[in-house]
Every structure is written in C-alpha cells, then in structure tokens.
Amino acid sequence: MFSIIFKLNNFQVRAANNIRSLFRELNKKIPDLLIIDITSDGKDGREVCKHLKAKSGLKRIPIVLMSTNPNQLSNYKDYWADDILEKPFNIQKMVAKAKSLIQKNYWQRNV
Structure with missing residues (x-):
C-alpha cells in the first residue's frame, strides 16, 4: 500500500517486507527516507532505527x-527517529511529512 501511495506521488520506491531484506536493500542503495513499522518481522522497529542511526553511513537518513x-x-526521539506515523494515517499528511523530511535532509547535507 505504501509503495502505491508514494509512486502515485512521484516517489521512487524500494520496499522491504522484513528487516533482513531492508538491510539487503541498504547495501544496494542508500534511500532518501525510511519508514519502519515498530512491529516489523518480530523485531522492534525502534531498535532497528537506533541501530541504523548508529552507523556512520546511514545516520543521516530520515527515519x-x-x-x-x-x-x-x-519516546521515538530516544531511538533517534526523525518523526512518527500513527496508523491509521492521513495519506496527504504522510506524503507531506515524507517530502518535508527529504527536503530538510537535502538542505542539511548541501548547505
């Protein structure tokens, strides 16, 4: 569902259905944004977030x-996440949040 929503809003999307495939995808290409479900694949998505943010090559990815x-x-900030989405979510707000985080990250890296 996320893939369709973001593709319809002109995002390039690469989906990972579990944590293992997330790490495989991250080895291929660093994304502009990650959205991680807290209860993903039996793992705590908050801990996955903290793990990713601790890695030097990944810490600037908005999560x-x-x-x-x-x-x-x-307590999402304790896990170094950049923002949250509460399900059920408003599609327009989700897309706006994604665009805002990507733009903010771009300007922080390039200014």
Whole structure:
C-alpha cells in the first residue's frame, strides 16, 4: 500500500517486507527516507532505527517510525527517529511529512 501511495506521488520506491531484506536493500542503495513499522518481522522497529542511526553511513537518513499504538511512538526521539506515523494515517499528511523530511535532509547535507 505504501509503495502505491508514494509512486502515485512521484516517489521512487524500494520496499522491504522484513528487516533482513531492508538491510539487503541498504547495501544496494542508500534511500532518501525510511519508514519502519515498530512491529516489523518480530523485531522492534525502534531498535532497528537506533541501530541504523548508529552507523556512520546511514545516520543521516530520515527515519519515520510507524505504529497503531501511540504509546509505542511517544519516546521515538530516544531511538533517534526523525518523526512518527500513527496508523491509521492521513495519506496527504504522510506524503507531506515524507517530502518535508527529504527536503530538510537535502538542505542539511548541501548547505
């Protein structure tokens, strides 16, 4: 579903259905943004986020954590996430948030 929404909004999308495939994809190409479900593949997406942000080549990628449980998202900054998405989500807000994070990251790296 995310892939379709983002493709319809002119994003290039590479999806990973589990954490293992996420790391395979990251070895191929560094994305402009990651959206990680907190309960992904039996792993805590918050810990995955923190792990990725600890790696020098990946720490600048904006990461959005997503969950149906707002309590799981309340401490997202402790895991170095850049933002959160609470499910169910508003499509327009999600796309706007993604664009904003990508633009902010671009300007931080290039100014």
